[in-house]
Amino acid sequence: MPPVLTAVAALQRSVSQLRESFALNVIEGSLLTATATLNADLHEEVAALKLRARAALGVGAGRLVDSSAFPLDANSTIQGAGIQNGDSLTLHICRVQIQASRAAFAAILGDGRVVTWGAAHCGGDSSAVQDQLQNVQHIQASYGAFAAILGDGSVVTWGDAGGGGDSSSVQHQLKDVQQIQASQNAFAAILSDGSVVTWGSARSGGDSSAVQDQLKNVQQIQATREGAFAAILSDGSVATWGDAEYGGDSSAVQDQLKNVQQIQASDSAFSAILGDGSVVTWGDEDCGGDSGAVQDQLKNVKQIQAAAAAFAAILNDGSVVTWGAAHCGGDSSAVQDQLQNVQHIQASYGAFAAILGDGSVVTWGGCGGGDSRAVQDQLKNVHQIQATAGAFAAVLGNGSVVTWGAAGMGGDSGAVQDQLTNPQQIQAAQASQNAAAFAAILGDESVVTWGSVRSGGDSSTVQDQLKKVQQIQVSQGAFAAILHDGSVVTWGAADFGADSSAVRDQLQTDRSDEEPLRWG
Structure with missing residues (x-):
């Protein structure tokens, strides 16, 4: 996560004047990067002071808090906020964060407010809870809903009610929430005392009542896409709930689930690594x-x-063991002798790609990039691999990119190959079973896209705006790029959140209308 920018205002008041002089500093990490001075009337609103502080310091929106880190009411006056002589005020500036459901986006702005867009039924319309979305710290998304954790540990939800967008039945329990995990249509929140609160579709894990007495001292939670949760407790045991067929019932292996270190999930099954390096699996056998x-x-x-x-x-000796559906990569026998000294494995929907110690790549699986023979001679000195459901993109040590798999899924980057130099980050969007795209942030902070146009593989309409890009987030069929100044650029399929025009003004950080102040 990028470093938090903090602006500190040291307050000094002259007894002879009803004005206050602020020495404003911008601190990035532990480095003082800018200073400014301004005067403020005691009757000036906090909101106006915050705007002028932003202009003076050249920063985006932020949370203005007092010396006790308590947020100041923007509608209050300086005097009404109880600011005393010698107090210190802090303007916390956080980078914009974006989370995506299937077809909508939710952006946390620097001051903790939230802006949403995209399909209303997938959380693109947060108007019903907008006044509650203040001081938001983190957002989690299910298939069609969002859940926001506020600064006080409470939770606000919106979107598809049946998919977790309605938490009213457990709202009184959602206090001191530390983190939230999501399946396709349900949420599970871990509270500060290690207990768990769930809501959403009962079949997808929204009802944990059958194991509620077991859900104590929970350390982490994993979820299958189809609708089951698995929680690792502090003693290394595991509690599961949700759709029994897809991993919600671990009773057949419960006595083996001891000293569990981590859990991984496919769409409908779980695999747990134990402390001794052995593995326990449950869920859909196929x-x-x-x-x-x-x-x-x-x-x-x-x-x-x-x-x-x-x-x-991946075993400690660098070899690989596979299981599950053969057509989805569960059978690696054809390449088993090549799977030596494996460093990392990436997966598409139905295939795997392994990076070996010498930087070469071995692939297997029945579909989705399992056959890399057409580019095998190019796959040398590979540093990382990204995947859509049906294709892979490998970044080489020299900064070039090699792609393979279904062309309509991003497997053919030929049209932009000469532009793909020195990528820093690659993201993938999946609009449908047969349409996907990649977006790469280059070293100069520009963006190159390829793959299905419907999934965002063509960014030509916004290409001139894609400068100084810091991060990209994706829904199933659209991309949202966060720029250096905190503004957001979107493209892809309009019905998947690519059209942010209705909230464009809220997603910009233009400060041209704010009063310019002299640097101190």
Whole structure:
């Protein structure tokens, strides 16, 4: 996460004047980067003071708090806010953060407010709770809803009511929330005391009543896309709930789930790595929930990667063990002798790509990029790989990119190959089963896109705006780029959140209308 910018205002008041002189500083990390001075009348509103402070310091929106870190009421006057002589005020400036559901986006602005756009039924319309969305710290998304954690630990939800957008039945329990996990249509919140509160579709894990007495001292939660949750408790045991067929029922392996270190999820099954390096699996047997055929090989497991219906485990010796649906990468026998000294594995919907110690790549799976023979001679000195559901993009040590898989899924970057130099980050969007795209942020902070036009593979309409891009977030069919100044540029399929025109003014940080002040 980028460093938080903090503006500190040291307050001094002259007894002979009803005005206050502020020495304003901008601190990035531990470095003082700018200073400014301004005068403020005691009857000036806090909101006006904050705007002038932003202009003086050249920063975006932020939270103005007192010396106790309590947010000041923007509608109050300086005097009414109880600011005393010698107090220090702090303007906390945070980078814009964006989260996406299937077809909508939610942006947390620097001052903790939230702006949403995209399909209303997927959370693109937050008007019903807009007045509650203040001092937002984090947002989590399900398929069609959002859940925001506020500064006081409470939660605000909106979007598809049946998919977690309505938390009214548990609202009184949502206090001191530390983190939230989501399945396709439900949410699970971990509270500060280690207990868990769930809501949304009961079948998707929104009802945890059957295991509520077990949900104590929860450390982390994982979820299958189809609708089950698995919580690791502080003693290393696991509690599961949700759709039994898709991982919500672990009773058959419960006695084995001890000293669990981490859990990985496919679309409908779980795999847990135990402290001794062995693995326990459960859920849909055809999608990785049954590892019986390779159980004796699953020893000294270091990490596990999941495709939609299969798993691939890297062992301490660099070899790989796979299981699950063969057509989704669960059978690696054709390349088993090549899978030596494996450093990292990436997965598409139905295939895997492994980076070896020498920088070469081995692929397998029945679809979605499992066959890389057409570009195999180019796959040398590979540093990282990104994937859509049906294609892969590999970044080489020299800063070039090699792609393979379905062309309509981003597997063909030929049209932009000469532009793909020195990518810093690659993101992927998936509009449908047969349409996907990639977007790469280059070293000069510009963006190059390729793949399905419907998924955002063509950014030509906003290309001149894609400068100084810091981060990109994706829905299933659209991209949202956060620029250096905190403004946002979107493109892709309009019905997936690519059209942010209705909130464009809120997503800009133009300060031209604010009073310019002399630098101190």
